Amino acid sequence: MAHKQDAHSDRFRLPGWQVVEARGSDAATFLQAQLMNDVSALAPGHWQWNGWLNPKGRVIVLVALDAMRYWLIAPDFPAIMLASRLQRFVFRSKVTLRVRDDCLAFGAFAQSEHAHDSAIDHSPDADIVELDLGTSSGARTLRIETANASDVDMTVAASADTLRWDAFDLAHGLPRLAIDQSEAWTPQMLSLDRLDAYSLKKGCYPGQEIVARTHYLGQAKRVLGRIAGNRLVAGAEVTAECRAIGTIVSTVGSEALAVLHTERTAEGWECAGSACRELPLLDGLAR
Numbered sequence: 001m002a003h004k005q006d007a008h009s010d011r012f013r014l015p016g017w018q019v020v021e022a023r024g025s026d027a028a029t030f031l032q033a034q035l036m037n038d039v040s041a042l043a044p045g046h047w048q049w050n051g052w053l054n055p056k057g058r059v060i061v062l063v064a065l066d067a068m069r070y071w072l073i074a075p076d077f078p079a080i081m082l083a084s085r086l087q088r089f090v091f092r093s094k095v096t097l098r099v100r101d102d103c104l105a106f107g108a109f110a111q112s113e114h115a116h117d118s119a120i121d122h123s124p125d126a127d128i129v130e131l132d133l134g135t136s137s138g139a140r141t142l143r144i145e146t147a148n149a150s151d152v153d154m155t156v157a158a159s160a161d162t163l164r165w166d167a168f169d170l171a172h173g174l175p176r177l178a179i180d181q182s183e184a185w186t187p188q189m190l191s192l193d194r195l196d197a198y199s200l201k202k203g204c205y206p207g208q209e210i211v212a213r214t215h216y217l218g219q220a221k222r223v224l225g226r227i228a229g230n231r232l233v234a235g236a237e238v239t240a241e242c243r244a245i246g247t248i249v250s251t252v253g254s255e256a257l258a259v260l261h262t263e264r265t266a267e268g269w270e271c272a273g274s275a276c277r278e279l280p281l282l283d284g285l286a287r
Contacts, residue, residue, distance in 0.1 A: 010108060011143065012161040017105035018079035019144060020086070022070040024095040031070060034089060036187065036211070038202040042067040046118040047131055048287055049197035051187070052086070057210025058183040059190060060085070062175065062197065064142070066129055068122060071100070073131075073144060075169075076176050102146045103127070107165045111139040118287040135172060135284025140165070167252045173224055173281040175257050176250045178234060185249070188214050189259045191224035196286045222246070225260040227269070229276025232256040236272050240265045255279065 022031055032039040037050040042065070050065040050072075061077040074082060083097040090097070112130040114121035121130040127146040134140040169176060175190045187198045188211070200215055214220055225246065227238065238246040238258055246260035248271065256271075260278075269276045 010110065011106040012108070012159055012165075014075075014105040014107045014142070014162060014165065017073060017075050017142070017144075018077070019100035019103040019105075020072040020074070020079045020083045021098045021100050022072070022095055023098060024093070026093040026095045027070045030090065030093045030095045031065070031072075032202070032205075034086065034205060035065070036198040036205055036207065037065070037196075038199040039065065039067065040202070041199075044068050045120055045122065047120050048118065049192070049195040049285075051192070051197055052082075053187070053205070053207030053211070054183050055206050056183075057186050057207035057214070059177065059185055059187060059192075060182055062177060062190075062192070064131060066120060066131075068120065069127070069129070071129070071144070073105075073142075076178060077182065078179075100127075100146075103144050104147050106143040106145070107161065108141045108143065109138060109161075109164075110141055112141040112143075115141060133285070135282070137168070137172070137282055137284060140168065163252065167255065169285075170250065170252045170255055170257055171226065171279075171282045172285045173226070173257065174285055175224065178250065181234060181249055185259055186214060187211055188220040189222045189224070190249070191281075194224075194281070194283070194286060221262055222259050223262055224249070224281070225258050226255065226279045226281050227258055227271075227276050228255050228279050229269075229271050229274055230254060231272035231274040232276065233272065238269060238271050238276065240268045240270070245269070 035050045042048050047066050051062040052060045064073040079099045083099050112121050115130040115132040129144050131142040133142050232251045234248050236248045245264040246258045249257045
């Protein structure tokens with residue numbers, strides 16, 4: 001008889017993931033006004049992909065938002081920088097932004113006992129949450145738990161498991177934005193509709209006018225694509241027939257996500273003087 005693998009076993013650190021917590025009676029209202037997805041539509045005990053844009057509609061940070069604790073779980077953006085920048089817009093709102101530097105993130109290629117799709121598994125007696133980040137391609141669980149701040153090692157090296165985790169994100173079109181890629185792309189350029197990560201109906205938020213105009217006027221001329229090659233570097237240009245057709249956003253090994261022109265040739269691609277080719281994006285990360 002087969003047994004479900006325990007998501008707590010064979011887990012590994014994900015050192016790049018950090019948490020900012022919004023607390024106070026106005027936390028939900030504040031996040032609804034600042035973030036690009038509809039926080040008010042999210043039931044307690046569930047999560048969504050969400051993000052924060054600058055006034056020009058460019059993605060500053062992409063996060064997983066826990067609607068019970070109002071945790072902004074960011075895979076790449078420094079939590080202290082995110083909290084500091086959001087703090088500028090608090091004004092008189094009754095909300096406190098706290099960097100949860102006591103939180104550690106762990107991954108496991110296993111299904112959580114209770115977290116499923118957008119439903120979160122919350123520990124009733126501790127700050128522990130588990131999110132289902134799996135797809136039809138395989139089970140994955142993201143686990144956030146607290147630890148004594150003095151025990152937190154921020155220099156954990158990447159392991160084969162973390163590289164496999166990042167490669168899974170890449171293959172399914174989750175853009176991992178390093179600081180130099182922050183504020184470079186609109187949600188449509190990153191195809192964040194595939195993650196249901198932004199709303200066209202919720203009302204005003206920073207960059208909302210740009211996002212809505214691009215959608216309703218059909219002006220999205222660049223989209224996210226997955227490519228394979230030998231010399232892929234974030235920020236590098238992808239060309240075909242001596243014409244620029246895109247820019248690398250993030251890489252894992254010999255694969256990358258790139259923002260590509262919708263009108264492009266199918267062959268003859270190069271990056272940094274080396275041949276590359278397009279691969280299909282896998283589906284399933286939307287919540």
